[in-house]
Each structure stands twice: as C-alpha cells, then as structure tokens.
Amino acid sequence: MYAPRRHPVQLAIGLAVLAFLVLIGKSLFDNKNMQWDVVAQYLFDAHVLNGVLVTLGLTVLCQILATILGVVVAVMRLSDSRVMIPIAVGYLWFFRGTPLLVQxxxxxxxxALFPHLVLGVPFTEYYQVISTNTLISGFTAAVLGFSLHEAAYMAEIVRAGILSVNKGQKEAALSTGMTEAQAMWRIVLPQAMRVIIPPTGNQAINLLKATSLVAFISGGDLLSNVTDIYSVNFAIIPLLVVASIWYLVLVTVATIGQTYLERAFGRGYGNSAPGKPKKPQIDELSDARNAVSENL
Known part of the structure; x- marks a missing residue:
C-alpha cells in the first residue's frame, strides 16, 4: 500500500505561518482602536449598501460594454483590412498606455474641453444643446472610462481565444457555404469561449476592485459612500474595514461564479472532475465537421 511521504519542513513552515496569522488576528481583534462596534454599526448602513449596489451595477455594465467592444476590436485586429488593423492597434496602444485614473x-x-454638446438627428434641423456638466456625471464618467479601458484588455483576451481555435474549424465552416461573419460568430467564438472565460473572470474581478477609483470623482460607489461617512465621523479605519469586508464578499461570490462558468465551458475538453473519464481525442477535421453540422 502506498504511504504518503512526510514533509516535516513544510509542516513546520505551515504551522509557523498559521501561528503568525493567529497572532495578527488576535492583535487586531483586541485592539480598541479598530472600533469593531463602529464596523458592526455601518456594515449594513443604507448609504453603504447603496454604494455596494452602485459598485455591482457599474461592474456588470462596464464588463458587458467592454466585452462587446473588445470582441469588435479583436475581430478588427485579426482581419485582413489595412484600414481596420491600424484602427484596432491604435485603440489598444492608447487605452492600454494611459493610466485608468487619468482616463x-x-x-x-x-x-472643460467641450462645455456644450449638440445632439441631433442627421440630415434634419432637429438638434438640442446640452450642458456637458449635466450629461457627464461621476457615474457616467466612470462608465466611459472603465468600459473603454477594459475593452482594450478584453480585445487581447478575445484575440487569444480566437487564435487558440484550429484554423480547420473556420475552413470547414467556410466550405459549407458560411460567410466569414457566420463562421466567426457561430463556429469559432463558441469554441474559443473555454479560453476566453478564465481571463475574462479575472478581468471582471479586477474591474470590481478598480471601481474604488471612482471615489476620486465621487461616483457614488462603495468607497465613495464610505468616504462620505468617515469624513463626518472621522472613523477612518473602521469604515475602511467595512469597505474591505464588502469587497471581499463580492470578490468571493464572483470567484465562485467564475469557477462554475469555467466548468460549464470546459466540458468535453479533457478537464473534467477527478475520477471521471476524459473525452477521447478525435480527428480535428471530424471535430470541425461536427461543430459545423451542429450549428447549421
């Protein structure tokens, strides 16, 4: 019978780290300056919960917009057009090269650059002049900034996913009479999702935490509302603990959701649960033909 090897050094290191964490936790718990009563008081405060909802809404909305725009930019980047490629490359260069906070x-x-915006219907006399300050609030500025910035990274993630799909898949789709667009949307992208989902989940979690930058423009997010509270009662550390707890909860839920999505899109690609038989490898051309037949 196989006996597992013992690793006394690893065990000692693990116990030392555990003891250190226990000491740190005990010192924080016993520290009166942490004001745990204040943490409990504001953990479910209405203003804090409203900030949580804004953070969630901002994350979901910006991630959806960034994914849509990222797919478009990725397709442009992979096209054979001498016009589309420079536009896509320029977009990636600019929005990945400038800091998010600056954007x-x-x-x-x-x-300050455009005090008024003119909105109208093309080729008609109907137009309306709107104050830019009225149109661009802190939340609107956050949606624009996060969506455009995130889309640059999503474009590279989608491009990597598309390149991971064997070229035979697209060729088989085209041979059945599909157009380039149909082959991309119905054959290539669905298979690329197993590669796209994991980094997309990481980007979404990073976006969730990055929404804390909205506090610099008073966008009404979690950190903005927490800042509003501690600017009045000066309980800075307890309110930051409240914000940290909510961020940890949201990230934990998002991580669990990402795990289930990865399992769903990874079925049949040899990453099944331990103990379950893996899908046998088949000829790539047959796989391509089957994928095309299922989508016709």
Missing part, C-alpha cells in the same frame, strides 16, 4: 479624471472634466 476617469479626463472624462469627469470633459466639460
């Missing part, structure tokens, strides 16, 4: 502050202060 947020720029959109929030866009009224």
């Amino acid at each position: 947020l502050i720029f959109w929030y202060n866009i009224a």
Whole structure:
C-alpha cells in the first residue's frame, strides 16, 4: 500500500505561518482602536449598501460594454483590412498606455474641453444643446472610462481565444457555404469561449476592485459612500474595514461564479472532475465537421 511521504519542513513552515496569522488576528481583534462596534454599526448602513449596489451595477455594465467592444476590436485586429488593423492597434496602444485614473479624471472634466454638446438627428434641423456638466456625471464618467479601458484588455483576451481555435474549424465552416461573419460568430467564438472565460473572470474581478477609483470623482460607489461617512465621523479605519469586508464578499461570490462558468465551458475538453473519464481525442477535421453540422 502506498504511504504518503512526510514533509516535516513544510509542516513546520505551515504551522509557523498559521501561528503568525493567529497572532495578527488576535492583535487586531483586541485592539480598541479598530472600533469593531463602529464596523458592526455601518456594515449594513443604507448609504453603504447603496454604494455596494452602485459598485455591482457599474461592474456588470462596464464588463458587458467592454466585452462587446473588445470582441469588435479583436475581430478588427485579426482581419485582413489595412484600414481596420491600424484602427484596432491604435485603440489598444492608447487605452492600454494611459493610466485608468487619468482616463476617469479626463472624462469627469470633459466639460472643460467641450462645455456644450449638440445632439441631433442627421440630415434634419432637429438638434438640442446640452450642458456637458449635466450629461457627464461621476457615474457616467466612470462608465466611459472603465468600459473603454477594459475593452482594450478584453480585445487581447478575445484575440487569444480566437487564435487558440484550429484554423480547420473556420475552413470547414467556410466550405459549407458560411460567410466569414457566420463562421466567426457561430463556429469559432463558441469554441474559443473555454479560453476566453478564465481571463475574462479575472478581468471582471479586477474591474470590481478598480471601481474604488471612482471615489476620486465621487461616483457614488462603495468607497465613495464610505468616504462620505468617515469624513463626518472621522472613523477612518473602521469604515475602511467595512469597505474591505464588502469587497471581499463580492470578490468571493464572483470567484465562485467564475469557477462554475469555467466548468460549464470546459466540458468535453479533457478537464473534467477527478475520477471521471476524459473525452477521447478525435480527428480535428471530424471535430470541425461536427461543430459545423451542429450549428447549421
């Protein structure tokens, strides 16, 4: 019978780390300056919960917009067009090259550049002049900044996913009479999802935490509302603990959701649960033909 090897050094290191964490936790719990009563008081405060909802809404909305725009930019980047490729490359260069906080502050202060915006129907005399300060609030500036910035990274994630699909898949789809667009949307992208989902989940979690930058433009998110409270009662550390607890809860839920999505899109690709037989490898051309037949 196989006996597992003992690792006394690893065990000792693990116990030392555990003891250190226990000591740190005990010192924080016994520290009166942490004001745990204040933490409990504001953990479910209405203003804090409203900030949690804004953070969630901002994350979901920006991730959806960024994913849509990222797919478009990725397809442009992979096209054979001499016009589309430079546009996609320029977009990636600019929005990945400038800091996110700078973009947020720029959109929030866009009224300094364009005090008024003219909205109208093309080829008609109907138009309306709107104050930019009225149109671009802290939340709107956050949506613009996060969506455009996140889309640059999503484009590279989608491009990597598309490149992971064997070229025979697209060729088989085209041979059945599909157009380039149909082959991309019905054959290539569905198979690329197993590669796209894991980094997309990581980007969504990073976006969730990055929404804390909205506090610089008073966008009404979790950190903004927590800042509003401790600017009045000066309980900075307890309120930051409240914000940290909610961020940890949201990230934990998002991580669990990402795990289930990865399992769902990874079925049949040899990453089944331990103890379950893996899908046997088949000829790539047959796999391509089957994928096309299922989507016709």
